Amino acid sequence: MNLEWVKYSVVGLFILFLDQTILNHLSIWGVSFDPLLIYLIWILPKQGRIATIYTVAFLAIIQDALLDTWGMYLLSKSVLVLFFHNYLIQKFETKIFVGQFFGYSLFIAFIHNLTFYLFASITGDYATGWWPFTLILLSGMYTAFISLVTYLIYYK
């Protein structure tokens, strides 16, 4: 029995714990990054799609519960699995450059945040104003930047 998903889930839970206790205080001018999203970029290509979708769903539900955004992160992260799972498997088969990794991270973060924003708009739970700009652009860029930093640290 393959228990890889358990390992990834436990690590994901630890990341959520860190996010809840420490990492969410690292926001800059109200713009924060999503550490779970960074983690997902790493684990997406490492499992089969079904294991990945349930691992992601489990962690996203916990994230939704902790941040009181029921369903939002679950939907946006599941969409990522649907769109990017096969794509990232192909890309991670060979070593990728730093710039490429940053580009993937940025694109994935934009799609994730855009999905989140669209779903939030439909359910009508969040205020507008500067929030979409902050969420989609700045938060996406911040997440991609932190993702790049972890990549550089990992491959140093």
Next chain:
Amino acid sequence: MRFLQFDTDGISHYIHTFLVLFLALILGFTRNQESIQQLRLYSVTIASILEEPISNFRLYRNALQTNSYLQEQNILLQDELSRLRSISKENMELRSLLELKDKTSLKLEVTQIVAKQLNTINNSFTIDKGKNEEIRVGMPLINSDGLIGKILLVAPEYSQIMPYSHPLFRVSAQIQSNRANGIITWDASDPSYLQMDFIPKTVKIDTGMVIQTSGFGNEFPRGIPIGKVVDYHSQEGSNTQQLRIQPFSNLFDVTEAYVILFTPDSTIQAINTEFNALFE
């Protein structure tokens, strides 16, 4: 390009994916319903428990910031309070001076004491009025409590004052209640008090009697309060007694005062000169 290229090895992957997406949609659209509310309550409680230790840290950091802010504010407020107290005292002094001006018929010139030297034998004040304001040597300086001193030197814009606490200060005085006359002096060995000499032993003295200028010296107008009797004793070998006077004006506190624009009567001065010449 495999982006958006879905698996072709079976439909089960999509069933699982869309199940999860469906669950997300249900959660998103029903999050405000009562069944989810209880779940939200638990999740918020757990999130709060996780955040609490860091919140305490943040609280401590905020407390430090608040502390330094309050310390800064405290210094500013202390400074402001000190200035307000000073202004309040000045205000009270000016009010009492105004009351004095209303009560008296003498011509007064209000002035501010700009320099003060009270720790030496040669005590002196400097005021911000001088020759330009018709100030002349010998004019008395008073405040609402009583006599302070007299003008010693006059410059165009400033004047030097000889306060009553000067060894050379003399003023003709009288006891207000019985008009007995004497001369007021200051003794450096008893600096907080004045002395009044040449009061005949026949005059009955009591403590608390008010001493004022007599006007006999043709130097000060009559009736300026000087102080009150606190002690008295007979002078051996003479028919007079010496009074110990506590001055009404506190020279250390005074900041504003009036110069009485008093000019000695020239007729009296001329008669005195003529009288003295008869015995020379």
